[in-house]
Amino acid sequence: MAFQLIDLHDQQGNITCPHCQHAVLDWEQEQYIQPCEHTLFMAMDLGFEYISDEFETTMQRSVDDIHADDENSNVFDEITRATFTDFLIYKADLGVEGMYRYIGFSGK
Numbered sequence: 440m441a442f443q444l445i446d447l448h449d450q451q452g453n454i455t456c457p458h459c460q461h462a463v464l465d466w467e468q469e470q471y472i473q474p475c476e477h478t479l480f481m482a483m484d485l486g487f488e489y490i491s492d493e494f495e496t497t498m499q500r501s502v503d504d505i506h507a508d509d510e511n512s513n514v515f516d517e518i519t520r521a522t523f524t525d526f527l528i529y530k531a532d533l534g535v536e537g538m539y540r541y542i543g544f545s546g547k
């Protein structure tokens with residue numbers, strides 16, 4: 440495993456990049472998804488909100504394939520099967536039973 444999983448329990452708050460402190464999830468913006476250059480992906484169990492080319496090329500399936508096959512797709516499994524080396528996954532509770540948002544950052 441090339442990633443580190445970090446659980447976030449405060450699903451109300453903004454989420455900031457550990458490298459540049461940019462708010463990649465910023466609830467004060469109309470477009471609240473604000474990826475920075477360190478952001479690899481932003482996804483929920485229902486699908487991807489953002490994916491970087493760099494990360495997508497290391498995944499077993501493309502995001503389009505995953506979305507086209509959503510009944511048989513598990514977003515978290517797809518992320519963790521990527522061969523990208525050294526990344527962080529922030530796992531944020533969405534406040535709905537068993538639903539999470541996953542945000543990936545490069546490890547350095």
Ligand SMILES: [Zn+2]
Pocket residue numbers: 456457458459460461475476477478
């Ligand atoms: Zn950043």
